[in-house]
Amino acid sequence: MTDLLYQTDGYLREFEAIVTEVVGDGVVLDRTAFYPGGGGQPNDVGRLLADGGEWEVVKVGRSEGRVVHRLNREPPPG
Numbered sequence: 001m002t003d004l005l006y007q008t009d010g011y012l013r014e015f016e017a018i019v020t021e022v023v024g025d026g027v028v029l030d031r032t033a034f035y036p037g038g039g040g041q042p043n044d045v046g047r048l049l050a051d052g053g054e055w056e057v058v059k060v061g062r063s064e065g066r067v068v069h070r071l072n073r074e075p076p077p078g
Contacts, residue, residue, distance in 0.1 A: 002067045003031035026070040034060040050076045
């Protein structure tokens with residue numbers, strides 16, 4: 001289960017997290033500040049940095065109870 005950091009700090013810009021699962025072109029993190037959108041509110045976008053690489057988070061949404069961060073290229077290993 002992902003710890004939803006945006007629920008307690010809507011202004012959080014940086015955080016550390018662990019990739020817990022790779023789902024197609026996206027990842028599930030153990031914690032996230034990315035809002036998945038809903039109720040007319042758009043999802044957050046940004047970037048993930050890991051092992052010297054950088055991935056653009058182009059969409060965040062819920063899938064089967066998980067918060068999935070869709071990336072612009074192949075995800076980092078989980």
